[in-house]
Amino acid sequence: MIYDLAILGGGPAGYSAAFETVKFGLSAILFEKKELGGTCLNRGCVPTKFLAHMAELYHLAYNSHNYGIISEKPALDYLAACEKKEKVVSELRSGLEQSMKLKKIEIVDGFAEILDSHHITCDGETYEVRNILIATGSVPAEPFVNGAATSDEILALKSLPKSVKIIGGGIIAVEFAHIFGLLGVKVTIAIRGERILRKWDKEIAVALTQNFKKRGINILTNQTPEQLVEKSFEIILSAVGRKPNLCGVNTSLVETDENGGIVIDNKFRTKTKNIFAAGDVISKSPLLAHTAMEQGKTVARIVSGKEDGMPSTVAECIYTSPEAASVGLTEAEAKEKGIKFVSAKSNMRSNARTLISGADRSFVKLLADRNTRKIIGAQLFCERASDIVDEFVLGINHGFTVEDLLQSSRPHPSFCEAITNVAEALSEKLDEV
């Protein structure tokens, strides 16, 4: 049999491509050397969100007296929490496997290698294929501190450390700081620069810094290499980024950039026409599961001749408390592009649900083009930001103006009333210019 699409890697890019391929009546074979679901399900988004949820529950229980609930201080059984986490992950994984089998996607459990543009080998067997998708994902970058743990290793811990130093200030770093902080671990973040989340809107970075400070999470800035490796902590987590995983990839058939990311054209093709790449493994990947999914689907559509446009604007989220989310342009990016824009910000102090939930300082910021009044970006730092942002994603992808956003009566009380508030503020400001 000749498969229409052979996929290396069973993460979000890989499985999404497989589902989309068979939808069009083509055949798909997927090779996975470890576990289906990739980093996201097994060592990333899902287990960290489980831990964040558990840490937030613990924190709420610990502070339940704020809501008139008087109980004994809760105790923590981290091992039990980890067992539950594994159970959730394995349930999702087997659900994924069953769905794939139901859709007649062939899954091969093993380490696959690309022999040439039409042949893949796995455990001594050779498969003939028409197209190949490299969706091998990424792995944590090597820690530059001896003995430091990667995020993979931290997730495998069966007991909580007393103190942890986190090297790095990106999403992975702040999410672990959030989780450990809530669980009573003494957390120190150490970074080379001035500010955590340097790729994010400054206001979100500053807001999270202040939030962390209040919670006793120590942030050491402008650290020298000597200071970064200082080891007076029980555990050091190295969260200094991820690198593309090229295992099994015949690198003579693809071009890679200086970081090892596979270079693709705007149709996700590598330098070999029938070999595609998607997800974390590509050059300058945003390392987002939902972006990988969209890319995987796009590749399947291209392979099946049902090609459509490029993936749409996607949101980035940080699961702290409050959450952070960003979509489209930030003020700094809009300025750099020379776009004439107006921005407005609404704080959540008059949002009833926010006050009820006891959330700290939070806000929603919205940017619109000064001339067209179309929304071009939004940054959120508030409860449920990862849900609320979706309206802005839809709005940007469909060219909504600020007034379009106002043509919705949102439930009261709800977190998403913040959208109405910020859109009203922006509409007024646009009228003034």
Added chain:
Amino acid sequence: MLYYTKNHLQLKTDGVNAEIGLTGYAAEKLGNIVFVNLPDVGERLEVGERFGDIESIKTVSDLISPVDGEVIEANEALLDEPEKISENPLKAWLIKVRVLKLSSDLMSAEEYDLFKEKL
């Protein structure tokens, strides 16, 4: 020299640098100030452009620059203690700027008093 703006900022300048803060009137009107967003050192300011904002309990007010220039210092201590602005706005300066050009729309203390009366 001490100047005031229609956006209720005050500007103390020696002709080279300027210290920009909120006027007492603005601090009183805003009520409880809960946060202030300041620009980074090195950032360029333009007359009439937003350079940050002040959050009070109910509202977010833009800070509009009265100068063309470059930020040489930002009072980051206010991030931890924004209430200092309400307590003593004349002391709690927001930013220090190297001035290239002052806005042509600045007011003296007397002019600002008259301006406030008309509001």
